[in-house]
Amino acid sequence: MPIAAEGVNYVYMAGSPYETKALDDVNLTIEDGEFVALIGHTGSGKSTLVQHLNGLLAPTSGRVLVDGQDLADKGTDRRAVRFHVGLVFQYPENQLFEETVEKDIAFGPKNLGLPQEEIGRRVREAMQKVALSYEELAQRSVFELSGGQMRRVAIAGVLAMEPKVLVLDEPCAGLDPRGREEILGLIRRLHEESGTTIVMVSHSMDDVANLAERVIVMEHGRIAMDGTPREIFSKGEALRAMGLDVPQAVELAEALRARGIPVPEGAYLPDEVAQAVLSAVGGGQQNAG
Ligand SMILES: Nc1ncnc2c1ncn2[C@@H]1O[C@H](COP(=O)(O)OP(=O)(O)O)[C@@H](O)[C@H]1O
Ligand SMILES: [Mg+2]
Known part of the structure:
Protein backbone atom coordinates (compact mmCIF):
# COMPACT_ATOMS: atom_id res chain seq x y z
CA MET A 1 0.00 0.00 0.00
CA PRO A 2 2.47 2.71 -1.13
CA ILE A 3 1.47 6.34 -0.58
CA ALA A 4 2.52 9.10 -2.97
CA ALA A 5 2.14 12.86 -2.69
CA GLU A 6 2.46 14.70 -5.98
CA GLY A 7 2.86 18.47 -6.00
CA VAL A 8 0.74 18.82 -2.90
CA ASN A 9 -0.13 22.33 -1.76
CA TYR A 10 -2.35 23.09 1.18
CA VAL A 11 -3.69 26.47 2.23
CA TYR A 12 -5.56 27.07 5.50
CA MET A 13 -8.31 29.70 5.49
CA ALA A 14 -7.78 30.63 1.85
CA GLY A 15 -8.98 34.10 0.96
CA SER A 16 -9.05 35.29 4.57
CA PRO A 17 -6.53 37.60 6.23
CA TYR A 18 -5.28 34.51 8.08
CA GLU A 19 -4.48 32.58 4.94
CA THR A 20 -1.52 30.23 5.59
CA LYS A 21 0.27 28.10 3.06
CA ALA A 22 1.02 25.03 5.16
CA LEU A 23 2.27 22.73 2.38
CA ASP A 24 4.24 23.94 -0.59
CA ASP A 25 4.80 21.54 -3.49
CA VAL A 26 5.32 18.39 -1.45
CA ASN A 27 6.45 15.35 -3.39
CA LEU A 28 7.20 12.02 -1.75
CA THR A 29 6.58 8.30 -1.99
CA ILE A 30 6.37 6.03 1.01
CA GLU A 31 6.90 2.39 0.10
CA ASP A 32 5.56 -0.67 1.87
CA GLY A 33 7.44 -1.59 5.02
CA GLU A 34 9.35 1.65 5.43
CA PHE A 35 9.94 3.34 8.78
CA VAL A 36 9.88 7.04 8.03
CA ALA A 37 10.48 9.78 10.57
CA LEU A 38 9.12 13.23 9.82
CA ILE A 39 10.96 16.05 11.55
CA GLY A 40 10.89 19.82 11.33
CA HIS A 41 10.41 22.96 13.38
CA THR A 42 6.99 23.71 14.87
CA GLY A 43 4.76 25.09 12.12
CA SER A 44 6.76 23.48 9.31
CA HIS A 52 -3.17 14.18 3.90
CA LEU A 53 -1.83 10.63 4.01
CA ASN A 54 -5.18 9.12 4.95
CA GLY A 55 -7.40 11.64 3.23
CA LEU A 56 -8.44 13.52 6.35
CA LEU A 57 -7.31 16.68 4.58
CA ALA A 58 -7.49 17.05 0.81
CA PRO A 59 -4.81 19.01 -1.05
CA THR A 60 -5.67 22.53 -2.21
CA SER A 61 -3.83 21.44 -5.35
CA GLY A 62 -1.82 18.37 -6.29
CA ARG A 63 -2.81 14.84 -5.39
CA VAL A 64 -2.30 12.04 -2.92
CA LEU A 65 -2.32 8.47 -4.20
CA VAL A 66 -2.79 5.49 -1.92
CA ASP A 67 -2.00 2.22 -3.65
CA GLY A 68 -2.15 4.16 -6.94
CA GLN A 69 -5.62 5.52 -6.29
CA ASP A 70 -6.15 9.27 -6.20
CA LEU A 71 -7.99 10.05 -2.98
CA ALA A 72 -9.90 12.83 -4.74
CA ASP A 73 -11.26 10.56 -7.50
CA LYS A 74 -14.97 9.88 -7.34
CA GLY A 75 -14.34 6.18 -7.72
CA THR A 76 -11.95 5.94 -4.78
CA ASP A 77 -13.37 4.37 -1.66
CA ARG A 78 -12.08 6.95 0.79
CA ARG A 79 -13.55 5.09 3.73
CA ALA A 80 -11.51 1.99 2.84
CA VAL A 81 -8.35 4.06 2.50
CA ARG A 82 -8.85 5.50 5.92
CA PHE A 83 -8.89 2.00 7.37
CA HIS A 84 -5.71 0.99 5.57
CA VAL A 85 -3.85 4.09 6.70
CA GLY A 86 -4.32 4.48 10.45
CA LEU A 87 -3.66 7.94 11.84
CA VAL A 88 -2.82 8.46 15.51
CA PHE A 89 -3.28 12.16 16.26
CA GLN A 90 -1.22 14.17 18.68
CA TYR A 91 -2.60 13.60 22.21
CA PRO A 92 -5.03 10.95 20.90
CA GLU A 93 -6.24 10.16 24.42
CA ASN A 94 -8.18 13.44 24.35
CA GLN A 95 -10.53 11.71 21.94
CA LEU A 96 -11.33 8.71 24.10
CA PHE A 97 -14.95 8.88 25.14
CA GLU A 98 -16.49 5.46 25.71
CA GLU A 99 -17.26 4.11 29.19
CA THR A 100 -14.74 1.29 29.05
CA VAL A 101 -11.42 0.51 27.47
CA GLU A 102 -12.98 -2.35 25.52
CA LYS A 103 -15.75 -0.18 24.07
CA ASP A 104 -13.32 2.49 23.03
CA ILE A 105 -11.05 0.10 21.17
CA ALA A 106 -14.08 -1.63 19.63
CA PHE A 107 -15.53 1.63 18.32
CA GLY A 108 -13.84 1.55 14.89
CA PRO A 109 -14.34 -2.16 14.15
CA LYS A 110 -17.98 -1.81 15.25
CA ASN A 111 -18.46 1.01 12.76
CA LEU A 112 -17.07 -1.27 10.09
CA GLY A 113 -20.05 -3.50 10.79
CA LEU A 114 -17.87 -6.49 11.68
CA PRO A 115 -19.43 -9.48 13.45
CA GLN A 116 -19.25 -9.44 17.26
CA GLU A 117 -16.78 -12.29 17.38
CA GLU A 118 -14.39 -10.55 15.01
CA ILE A 119 -14.66 -7.33 17.01
CA GLY A 120 -13.78 -9.24 20.17
CA ARG A 121 -10.78 -10.84 18.51
CA ARG A 122 -9.52 -7.47 17.26
CA VAL A 123 -9.88 -5.79 20.64
CA ARG A 124 -7.89 -8.54 22.36
CA GLU A 125 -5.21 -8.54 19.69
CA ALA A 126 -4.88 -4.74 19.69
CA MET A 127 -4.57 -4.70 23.48
CA GLN A 128 -1.91 -7.36 23.29
CA LYS A 129 0.02 -5.33 20.71
CA VAL A 130 0.10 -2.29 22.98
CA ALA A 131 0.93 -4.45 26.03
CA LEU A 132 -2.28 -3.81 27.96
CA SER A 133 -3.81 -6.75 29.82
CA TYR A 134 -7.31 -7.52 28.55
CA GLU A 135 -8.26 -9.31 31.77
CA GLU A 136 -7.17 -6.42 33.95
CA LEU A 137 -8.18 -3.40 31.94
CA ALA A 138 -10.86 -4.12 29.33
CA GLN A 139 -13.77 -3.28 31.62
CA ARG A 140 -12.11 -0.33 33.32
CA SER A 141 -12.90 3.29 32.56
CA VAL A 142 -10.18 4.92 30.47
CA PHE A 143 -10.17 7.75 32.98
CA GLU A 144 -8.78 5.44 35.68
CA LEU A 145 -5.68 4.77 33.62
CA SER A 146 -2.26 6.43 33.61
CA GLY A 147 -1.37 8.86 30.83
CA GLY A 148 0.78 6.26 29.10
CA GLN A 149 -1.97 3.65 29.33
CA MET A 150 -4.56 6.05 27.92
CA ARG A 151 -2.28 6.79 25.01
CA ARG A 152 -1.90 3.06 24.37
CA VAL A 153 -5.67 2.58 24.44
CA ALA A 154 -5.98 5.28 21.79
CA ILE A 155 -3.33 3.60 19.66
CA ALA A 156 -5.04 0.23 20.15
CA GLY A 157 -8.23 1.75 18.75
CA VAL A 158 -6.39 2.56 15.54
CA LEU A 159 -4.65 -0.84 15.46
CA ALA A 160 -8.01 -2.59 15.80
CA MET A 161 -8.74 -1.32 12.29
CA GLU A 162 -5.74 -3.43 11.21
CA PRO A 163 -4.08 -0.69 9.15
CA LYS A 164 -1.23 -1.52 6.77
CA VAL A 165 0.27 1.90 7.32
CA LEU A 166 0.43 3.51 10.75
CA VAL A 167 0.95 7.26 10.91
CA LEU A 168 1.72 8.73 14.34
CA ASP A 169 1.89 12.45 15.07
CA GLU A 170 4.31 12.96 17.96
CA PRO A 171 3.23 9.76 19.73
CA CYS A 172 5.44 10.38 22.79
CA ALA A 173 4.55 14.02 23.38
CA GLY A 174 3.90 14.78 27.04
CA LEU A 175 4.76 11.31 28.37
CA ASP A 176 7.32 10.53 31.05
CA PRO A 177 10.45 8.53 30.07
CA ARG A 178 8.83 5.22 30.90
CA GLY A 179 5.70 6.03 28.93
CA ARG A 180 7.86 7.08 26.00
CA GLU A 181 9.84 3.84 26.05
CA GLU A 182 6.63 1.80 26.07
CA ILE A 183 5.21 3.64 23.07
CA LEU A 184 8.48 3.49 21.12
CA GLY A 185 8.84 -0.21 21.92
CA LEU A 186 5.40 -1.02 20.61
CA ILE A 187 5.98 1.00 17.43
CA ARG A 188 9.24 -0.86 16.86
CA ALA A 209 18.20 7.91 15.17
CA ASN A 210 17.25 4.75 17.05
CA LEU A 211 14.22 3.79 15.01
CA ALA A 212 13.90 5.34 11.58
CA GLU A 213 15.25 4.01 8.30
CA ARG A 214 14.45 7.21 6.46
CA VAL A 215 14.19 10.80 7.65
CA ILE A 216 12.19 13.55 5.96
CA VAL A 217 12.88 17.09 7.10
CA MET A 218 10.20 19.73 6.61
CA GLU A 219 10.78 23.47 6.55
CA HIS A 220 8.17 26.13 5.75
CA GLY A 221 5.82 23.57 4.24
CA ARG A 222 8.45 22.09 1.96
CA ILE A 223 10.55 18.96 2.09
CA ALA A 224 14.01 20.31 2.85
CA MET A 225 15.80 16.94 3.11
CA ASP A 226 14.93 13.30 2.55
CA GLY A 227 17.46 10.55 3.21
CA THR A 228 18.81 7.89 5.53
CA PRO A 229 19.47 8.90 9.16
CA ARG A 230 23.19 8.79 8.37
CA GLU A 231 22.79 11.21 5.47
CA ILE A 232 20.53 13.56 7.38
CA PHE A 233 22.43 13.58 10.67
CA SER A 234 25.75 14.23 8.94
CA LYS A 235 24.28 17.63 8.04
CA GLY A 236 24.30 18.96 11.60
CA GLU A 237 24.88 22.54 10.54
CA ALA A 238 21.95 22.61 8.16
CA LEU A 239 19.70 21.03 10.78
CA ARG A 240 20.72 23.55 13.42
CA ALA A 241 20.11 26.36 10.95
CA MET A 242 16.53 25.08 10.76
CA GLY A 243 16.27 25.18 14.54
CA LEU A 244 16.59 21.41 14.89
CA ASP A 245 18.78 19.29 17.14
CA VAL A 246 21.07 16.43 16.27
CA PRO A 247 21.20 13.13 18.17
CA GLN A 248 23.37 13.17 21.30
CA ALA A 249 25.79 10.72 19.69
CA VAL A 250 26.41 13.24 16.89
CA GLU A 251 27.18 15.96 19.43
CA LEU A 252 29.51 13.62 21.25
CA ALA A 253 31.25 12.73 17.98
CA GLU A 254 31.77 16.43 17.26
CA ALA A 255 33.19 17.06 20.73
CA LEU A 256 35.57 14.12 20.35
CA ARG A 257 36.76 15.28 16.94
CA ALA A 258 37.42 18.74 18.37
CA ARG A 259 39.74 17.00 20.86
CA GLY A 260 41.57 15.13 18.15
CA ILE A 261 39.83 11.76 18.39
CA PRO A 262 39.00 10.58 14.88
CA VAL A 263 35.33 9.67 14.85
CA PRO A 264 34.16 8.83 11.31
CA GLU A 265 31.96 11.48 9.66
CA GLY A 266 28.36 10.35 9.60
CA ALA A 267 28.54 8.40 12.86
CA TYR A 268 25.22 8.98 14.59
CA LEU A 269 24.68 5.93 16.82
CA PRO A 270 26.18 5.61 20.33
CA ASP A 271 27.84 2.29 19.47
CA GLU A 272 29.65 3.73 16.48
CA VAL A 273 31.03 6.58 18.53
CA ALA A 274 32.04 4.22 21.34
CA GLN A 275 33.84 2.00 18.83
CA ALA A 276 35.75 4.98 17.42
CA VAL A 277 36.88 5.97 20.91
CA LEU A 278 38.00 2.41 21.68
CA SER A 279 40.00 2.26 18.45
CA ALA A 280 41.60 5.63 19.18
CA VAL A 281 42.77 4.56 22.64
CA GLY A 282 43.99 1.22 21.33
CA GLY A 283 41.18 -0.85 22.77
CA GLY A 284 40.61 -2.63 19.46
CA GLN A 285 37.39 -4.35 18.46
CA GLN A 286 34.96 -4.66 21.28
CA ASN A 287 31.26 -5.01 21.26
CA ALA A 288 29.04 -3.03 23.54
CA GLY A 289 26.83 -4.93 25.86
N1 LIG B 1 -6.37 24.55 11.65
C1 LIG B 1 -5.52 25.49 11.22
N2 LIG B 1 -5.96 26.68 10.80
C2 LIG B 1 -5.11 27.62 10.35
N3 LIG B 1 -3.78 27.47 10.26
C3 LIG B 1 -3.28 26.30 10.65
C4 LIG B 1 -4.11 25.24 11.16
N4 LIG B 1 -3.33 24.19 11.47
C5 LIG B 1 -2.08 24.57 11.18
N5 LIG B 1 -2.03 25.82 10.70
C6 LIG B 1 -0.82 26.56 10.25
O1 LIG B 1 -0.22 25.79 9.21
C7 LIG B 1 1.20 25.75 9.36
C8 LIG B 1 1.66 24.32 9.51
O2 LIG B 1 1.16 23.82 10.74
P1 LIG B 1 1.32 22.29 11.19
O3 LIG B 1 1.02 21.41 10.04
O4 LIG B 1 0.50 22.13 12.41
O5 LIG B 1 2.87 22.23 11.51
P2 LIG B 1 3.69 21.26 12.50
O6 LIG B 1 2.88 20.04 12.74
O7 LIG B 1 4.98 21.00 11.78
O8 LIG B 1 3.93 22.05 13.74
C9 LIG B 1 1.51 26.65 10.55
O9 LIG B 1 1.79 27.94 10.07
C10 LIG B 1 0.23 26.65 11.33
O10 LIG B 1 0.07 27.84 12.08
MG1 LIG C 1 2.25 19.21 14.56
Missing part, protein backbone atom coordinates in the same frame (compact mmCIF):
# COMPACT_ATOMS: atom_id res chain seq x y z
CA GLY A 45 3.73 21.50 8.12
CA LYS A 46 4.24 18.03 9.61
CA SER A 47 0.76 17.61 11.06
CA THR A 48 -0.84 19.02 7.93
CA LEU A 49 1.11 16.57 5.80
CA VAL A 50 0.26 13.48 7.84
CA GLN A 51 -3.43 14.33 7.69
CA ARG A 189 7.55 -4.23 17.39
CA LEU A 190 4.74 -3.37 14.99
CA HIS A 191 7.28 -2.51 12.36
CA GLU A 192 9.59 -5.47 12.93
CA GLU A 193 7.07 -8.20 13.67
CA SER A 194 4.04 -7.22 11.61
CA GLY A 195 5.88 -5.35 8.84
CA THR A 196 3.60 -2.36 9.33
CA THR A 197 4.72 0.73 7.45
CA ILE A 198 5.41 3.49 9.97
CA VAL A 199 5.37 7.24 9.49
CA MET A 200 6.25 8.95 12.76
CA VAL A 201 6.44 12.66 13.48
CA SER A 202 8.97 13.26 16.24
CA HIS A 203 10.87 16.02 17.99
CA SER A 204 13.38 13.64 19.50
CA MET A 205 16.39 13.18 17.28
CA ASP A 206 17.58 10.34 19.50
CA ASP A 207 14.32 8.47 18.96
CA VAL A 208 14.58 9.12 15.23
